[in-house]
Amino acid sequence: MISIAVLGYGTVGSGVVEVINTNHRHINRRAGEEIEIKYVLDLRDFPGDPVESILVHDYNIILNDEDVKVIVEVMGGVEPANTFVRQALMRGKSVCTSNKELVAKYGAELLAIAKEHNVNFLFEASVGGGIPIIRPINQSLTVDHIDEISGILNGTTNYILTKMADEGLSFDTVLKEAQEKGYAERNPEADVCGYDACRKIAILSSLVYGKQVDYEDIYTEGITEITKRDFEYSNLLGTSIKLLGTAKKIDDKVYAIVAPFMIDENHCLIGVNGVYNGIFLHGDMLDNVMFYGRGAGKLPTASAVVSDVVDAVKHRHTNIMTIWKPEKKELGDIRHFRCGFFVRVKGRNIESAITDAFGKVKFVELGDNEEETAFLTETMEEGVFHEKIQAFDLITRIRTTF
Amino acid sequence: MISIAVLGYGTVGSGVVEVINTNHRHINRRAGEEIEIKYVLDLRDFPGDPVESILVHDYNIILNDEDVKVIVEVMGGVEPANTFVRQALMRGKSVCTSNKELVAKYGAELLAIAKEHNVNFLFEASVGGGIPIIRPINQSLTVDHIDEISGILNGTTNYILTKMADEGLSFDTVLKEAQEKGYAERNPEADVCGYDACRKIAILSSLVYGKQVDYEDIYTEGITEITKRDFEYSNLLGTSIKLLGTAKKIDDKVYAIVAPFMIDENHCLIGVNGVYNGIFLHGDMLDNVMFYGRGAGKLPTASAVVSDVVDAVKHRHTNIMTIWKPEKKELGDIRHFRCGFFVRVKGRNIESAITDAFGKVKFVELGDNEEETAFLTETMEEGVFHEKIQAFDLITRIRTTF
Numbered sequence: 001m002i003s004i005a006v007l008g009y010g011t012v013g014s015g016v017v018e019v020i021n022t023n024h025r026h027i028n029r030r031a032g033e034e035i036e037i038k039y040v041l042d043l044r045d046f047p048g049d050p051v052e053s054i055l056v057h058d059y060n061i062i063l064n065d066e067d068v069k070v071i072v073e074v075m076g077g078v079e080p081a082n083t084f085v086r087q088a089l090m091r092g093k094s095v096c097t098s099n100k101e102l103v104a105k106y107g108a109e110l111l112a113i114a115k116e117h118n119v120n121f122l123f124e125a126s127v128g129g130g131i132p133i134i135r136p137i138n139q140s141l142t143v144d145h146i147d148e149i150s151g152i153l154n155g156t157t158n159y160i161l162t163k164m165a166d167e168g169l170s171f172d173t174v175l176k177e178a179q180e181k182g183y184a185e186r187n188p189e190a191d192v193c194g195y196d197a198c199r200k201i202a203i204l205s206s207l208v209y210g211k212q213v214d215y216e217d218i219y220t221e222g223i224t225e226i227t228k229r230d231f232e233y234s235n236l237l238g239t240s241i242k243l244l245g246t247a248k249k250i251d252d253k254v255y256a257i258v259a260p261f262m263i264d265e266n267h268c269l270i271g272v273n274g275v276y277n278g279i280f281l282h283g284d285m286l287d288n289v290m291f292y293g294r295g296a297g298k299l300p301t302a303s304a305v306v307s308d309v310v311d312a313v314k315h316r317h318t319n320i321m322t323i324w325k326p327e328k329k330e331l332g333d334i335r336h337f338r339c340g341f342f343v344r345v346k347g348r349n350i351e352s353a354i355t356d357a358f359g360k361v362k363f364v365e366l367g368d369n370e371e372e373t374a375f376l377t378e379t380m381e382e383g384v385f386h387e388k389i390q391a392f393d394l395i396t397r398i399r400t401t402f
Numbered sequence: 403m404i405s406i407a408v409l410g411y412g413t414v415g416s417g418v419v420e421v422i423n424t425n426h427r428h429i430n431r432r433a434g435e436e437i438e439i440k441y442v443l444d445l446r447d448f449p450g451d452p453v454e455s456i457l458v459h460d461y462n463i464i465l466n467d468e469d470v471k472v473i474v475e476v477m478g479g480v481e482p483a484n485t486f487v488r489q490a491l492m493r494g495k496s497v498c499t500s501n502k503e504l505v506a507k508y509g510a511e512l513l514a515i516a517k518e519h520n521v522n523f524l525f526e527a528s529v530g531g532g533i534p535i536i537r538p539i540n541q542s543l544t545v546d547h548i549d550e551i552s553g554i555l556n557g558t559t560n561y562i563l564t565k566m567a568d569e570g571l572s573f574d575t576v577l578k579e580a581q582e583k584g585y586a587e588r589n590p591e592a593d594v595c596g597y598d599a600c601r602k603i604a605i606l607s608s609l610v611y612g613k614q615v616d617y618e619d620i621y622t623e624g625i626t627e628i629t630k631r632d633f634e635y636s637n638l639l640g641t642s643i644k645l646l647g648t649a650k651k652i653d654d655k656v657y658a659i660v661a662p663f664m665i666d667e668n669h670c671l672i673g674v675n676g677v678y679n680g681i682f683l684h685g686d687m688l689d690n691v692m693f694y695g696r697g698a699g700k701l702p703t704a705s706a707v708v709s710d711v712v713d714a715v716k717h718r719h720t721n722i723m724t725i726w727k728p729e730k731k732e733l734g735d736i737r738h739f740r741c742g743f744f745v746r747v748k749g750r751n752i753e754s755a756i757t758d759a760f761g762k763v764k765f766v767e768l769g770d771n772e773e774e775t776a777f778l779t780e781t782m783e784e785g786v787f788h789e790k791i792q793a794f795d796l797i798t799r800i801r802t803t804f
Contacts, residue, residue, distance in 0.1 A: 019687050023545060030544035032723060124542070130688040132542035139541070140526070140534035142432035143425060143708045268694065271673040276690075285421050285705035286532040288678075289695035292670065293688065303687035306545045314723060321434060321716060 002031075002313050003038035003067040007059070007084060008075035009051060012098050012125070013040065015302030016072055017051060020309075027306060031313040038068055063087055070312045072305055073097040082106055089113045089121060094316075096308035098125035098301055104199040108212045108326040115319045122308035122320075127153065127200045128277050130300025131293035132307070137207050137281075138322050144283025146208045147249040150401075151279035152272045153200040155295040156184045156191040157223050157243045161260075162273045165240060170228050183275065193222035194243060194258040201245030204279070205256055207322070208247065211329035213256060219334040221259040230396060233342065233364055233374055239264045241398060242272070253332030257399075262342045264402040335383030340400035344374045346393035357388045376400060404433075404715050405440035405469040409461070409486060410477035411453060414500050414527070415442065417704030418474055419453060422711075429708065433715040440470055465489055472714045474707055475499040484508055491515045491523060496718075498710035500527035500703055506601040510614045510728040517721045524710035524722075529555065529602045530679050532702025533695035537713070539609050539683075540724050546685025548610045549651040552803075553681035554674045555602040557697040558586045558593040559625050559645045563662075564675045567642060572630050585677065595624035596645060596660040603647030606681070607658055609724070610649065613731035615658060621736040623661040632798060635744065635766055635776055641666045643800060644674070655734030659801075664744045666804040737785030742802035746776045748795035759790045778802060 006013050020027060020037060028034045039062050040051045049055075059080075062068055071088045073095055075081050081102045085095050090113060097103065102110075103126045114121035124134045128151070152158050156178060163174045175192065178184035190196045202215035223243050234241050239262045247256040263270055268290045272278035277295025282288055294300035311320070342364075345354070350373055354361060361375040372395055377385070389397065408415050422429060422439060430436045441464050442453045451457075461482075464470055473490045475497055477483050483504045487497045492515060499505065504512075505528045516523035526536045530553070554560050558580060565576045577594065580586035592598045604617035625645050636643050641664045649658040665672055670692045674680035679697025684690055696702040713722070744766075747756070752775055756763060763777040774797055779787070791799065 019545060023547060023687070026547060027545055030723075030725065131691060132538045135542050136534045136538055139713065140537050140706075140709050142712045143421060143429055143705045145425060145428060283705065285425070285701040287696050287699075287702055289533060290693070292692035292694065293690060297689075299687045300689055303545045303685065304542075307542050310544045311541065318720070321432075323432065 001034045001036055002069050003036050003065070004070040004072060004309060005039040005041060005062040005068050006037060006072045006074065007041045008073070009040050009042040009044070009046065009055070010074065010076070011298050012074040012301050012305065013042070015298035016074060016305050019299060019302045019306045027310060031310045033313050035309065035313060038065070059084055063091060068093060069316065070094045070096065070309055072309060073099055073102070074305065075099065076101065078102055078105055085110055085121070086113060089117055089119055092117050092119055094120040094122070094312035096122045096305055096312055098123070098305050100126040100196070100199045100203060104202045104215045107203060107206060108324045111322050111324055112326065118317065118319050120312050120315055120320050122312060123203070124308050125301050125304035127203050128279055128291070128293065129155070129295040129297060130304050131277060131279065131291050131295065132304070133204070133279050133291050134207065136291065137204070138320070141281065141283060141286070141289070144285045146281050146283050148246070148282040149204050149208050149279065150244050150246040150269070151201065151204065152242050152269055152277050153197040153245045153279070153295065154191055154243060155275035155277060156188065157197070158272065158277070159183050159275045160192070161223060161226070161241055161243065164226070164228065165231050165235065168228060168231065171224060171226060192224055194220045197243060197245040198258045201247055201256060201258060205247035205254065206324050206329070209254055209329055210323045211325050211327050213247070213329045213331065217331050218256040218258060223260050225396065226260055226398070227396070230398060232366055234262060236366065237364060240270055242269060244269070250332065250338060253336070254329065255332040255334065255337040257334060257337060260398055262398050262400040267401055335381065337382045338379050340379050340402060341377045341385055342374070342398045342400055343377065343389070344372050344395040346372055346395060348373060353391070357391060403436045403438055404471050405438050405467070406472040406474060406711060407441040407443060407464040407470050408439060408474045408476065409443045410475070411442050411444040411446070411448065411457070412476065412478070413700050414476040414703050414707065415444070417700035418476060418707050421701060421704045421708045429712060433712045435715050437711065437715060440467070461486055465493060470495060471718065472496045472498065472711055474711060475501055475504070476707060477501070478503065480504055480507055487512060487523070488515060491519055491521060494519050494521055496522040496524070496714035498524045498707055498714055500525070500707050502528040502598070502601045502605065506604045506617045509605060509608060510726045513724050513726055514728065520719065520721050522714050522717055522722050524714060525605070526710050527703050527706035529605050530681055530693070530695065531557070531697040531699060532706050533679060533681065533693050533697065534706070535606070535681050535693050536609065538693065539606070540722070543683065543685060543688070543691070546687045548683050548685050550648070550684040551606050551610050551681065552646050552648040552671070553603065553606065554644050554671055554679050555599040555647045555681070555697065556593055556645060557677035557679060558590065559599070560674065560679070561585050561677045562594070563625060563628070563643055563645065566628070566630065567633050567637065570630060570633065573626060573628060594626055596622045599645060599647040600660045603649055603658060603660060607649035607656065608726050608731070611656055611731055612725045613727050613729050615649070615731045615733065619733050620658040620660060625662050627798065628662055628800070629798070632800060634768055636664060638768065639766060642672055644671060652734065652740060655738070656731065657734040657736065657739040659736060659739060662800055664800050664802040669803055737783065739784045740781050741784070742781050742804060743779045743787055744776070744800045744802055745779065745791070746774050746797040746799070748774055748797060750775060755793070759793060
């Protein structure tokens with residue numbers, strides 16, 4: 001029998017308890033040992049809840065209990081999670097977490113501490129909710145040089161964008177509805193401004209490239225500026241607009257960016273709609289690989305956390321090799337990132353000026369006499385685009401993957 | 403330094419050599435040790451080929467070499483692969499294979515022998531080519547009760563069906579073209595009759611349900627009967643026809659089938675086109691998860707084989723737990739499998755007879771005065787469908803997932 005403790009009895013924490021209780025026999029069989037939740041730590045009380053009898057408010061009770069071999073950290077936020085996790089690892093307890101802020105900031109350090117103490121720091125649920133992605137990157141995609149990892153990493157924004165595309169609604173209308181349905185938080189900034197996706201692509205690219213990618217270094221744009229009219233063009237073109245987190249190797253430099261991209265029907269992620277997430281990688285041998293599933297939600301996320309618990313139990317005396325060094329990975333200057341652009345500028349009958357500036361472009365007409373001209377450029381450097389666009393009265397520009 | 407041997411220098415075997423040589427440093431870093439190909443076994447000679455100096459014709463040289471710790475079996479076919487693999491495992495050598503016939507037939511036994519000798523029998527490349535699927539099932543999807551695994555598991559047939567759908571061509575025309583391009587074998591039976599997909603879903607369902615699913619027990623239909631006209635209906639309906647391998651739990655019984663299915667735009671696998679493969683699972687906690695990538699091809703398959711080599715090197719003295727018992731999994735009688743049907747019967751103005759027999763159906767009209775009536779049924783048992791259809795002059799029926 002292995003005792004575990006769950007830190008935080010919020011959505012994911014209660015999901016972890018539910019998953020372990022519901023699929024107890026199955027999980028024990030897979031782990032090769034019986035798993036028992038000995039403690040749940042939360043500042044709150046939960047009178048009448050089944051966890052009442054195992055609820056503690058003092059972390060030291062857990063830390064000092066030699067029986068507890070695995071700790072599930074699902075409190076979220078950097079502190080006190082960071083302190084708690086360090087203490088646990090140093091006491092020889094493995095830690096499984098869904099906490100993307102913690103992993104993005106201290107992943108490399110915590111992995112090193114885990115290695116030093118011959119235990120494991122696992123974080124499958126920190127990216128892509130229930131989608132197995134961290135373990136496949138670490139243990140399956142070990143052969144290829146990965147030159148791109150791109151993902152739809154945030155379910156809230158993908159829900160909003162899908163709804164805008166399908167129903168021709170404005171961002172504000174859909175956001176309000178998403179908030180009412182509980183798909184978006186009352187303060188939606190972390191999602192709609194891309195901060196959540198930014199932490200997730202920081203984690204993924206750190207794992208793929210083996211060094212610390214600081215999320216502060218990743219150029220990040222949200223979806224708040226995307227309009228109904230952008231989707232009218234996108235639908236006309238048979239494309240879709242998705243918030244992508246991307247880390248791409250171009251000429252030996254890694255460029256990382258979070259921004260809305262227009263993707264076409266040939267893109268692996270074109271079918272990833274609603275609250276689903278999808279993560280796409282390109283390797284030199286494997287070519288394209290894609291992973292798809294529920295990127296959030298109580299039970300899918302909890303399932304991923306518990307899969308880490310199973311792994312931690314199976315690897316009680318072995319550190320699972322994870323290559324993510326604390327050395328900083330210097331990212332390429334975003335001005336040299338290369339992509340195409342969908343552009344809307346004010347004015348009509350300016351096609352020749354546009355062609356003079358951008359070379360070969362594809363003009364797009366909604367045919368409604370609006371005083372604007374829209375076009376798709378070929379692939380070019382960000383910096384070059386920004387220079388060239390100065391001569392025009394820009395309404396909006398969305399990067400493209402095609 | 404770890405020495406390995408490659409059995410078979412065909413497409414995958416030469417791919418394995420190429421992958422290891424090309425990404426040598428990267429692979430060694432991931433494995434934590436230097437990997438050296440000490441022998442390649444093949445009956446043929448390859449004068450002038452880089453492997454000439456390490457080519458052997460006698461397996462005993464490899465078997466008796468204590469230095470060889472990992473054997474890559476990529477010969478294909480049940481014998482002599484089976485004998486060679488057994489001998490290797492019993493000598494304490496791990497084996498990595500892409501051989502689906504071998505794994506489908508003897509997977510459980512070979513896993514047991516590997517466990518007994520504290521080595522590993524790994525077969526990531528036997529299903530889905532480069533797509534990580536075996537390891538995720540074993541190590542990530544450990545928490546959920548999986549009630550369905552369905553896949554587009556054969557690239558050749560998916561290429562043919564995609565081409566038929568997109569270009570309105572007949573099966574024979576596309577098959578001929580696929581053979582010319584090297585996408586289909588001169589004897590295409592294993593692919594187009596579904597035998598290849600059958601072995602793959604046997605492997606996947608054995609792993610998911612933990613017991614031996616014999617491929618001989620799986621009801622298997624190929625794609626040879628699918629016509630241009632079926633695709634005209636399918637396109638009109640906004641659906642697609644795909645060869646699926648499916649293992650589904652209904653009322654505690656597992657039903658396994660390989661057959662063409664009509665799938666609609668909400669199906670996870672709708673976007674899996676051309677030579678790509680996709681594998682979809684549904685779990686009680688995770689909901690839907692999907693894995694996508696190149697299901698065949700020299701380098702993607704070789705990449706998956708080498709990822710197993712890396713894993714075997716990392717787990718030199720530990721058997722990786724894999725739950726696949728040799729006990730036979732009894733499958734549900736296919737007559738009780740439940741699905742909808744797309745049906746074409748001869749005759750017109752027979753709607754009321756059809757409705758009398760099948761209850762609520764959806765009629766589909768191509769509008770070309772052909773002497774036939776087409777319709778979609780609701781979900782029903784196979785056996786019930788077959789009884790009811792007796793009263794009609796059946797042209798074709800394709801199962802549906804919706």
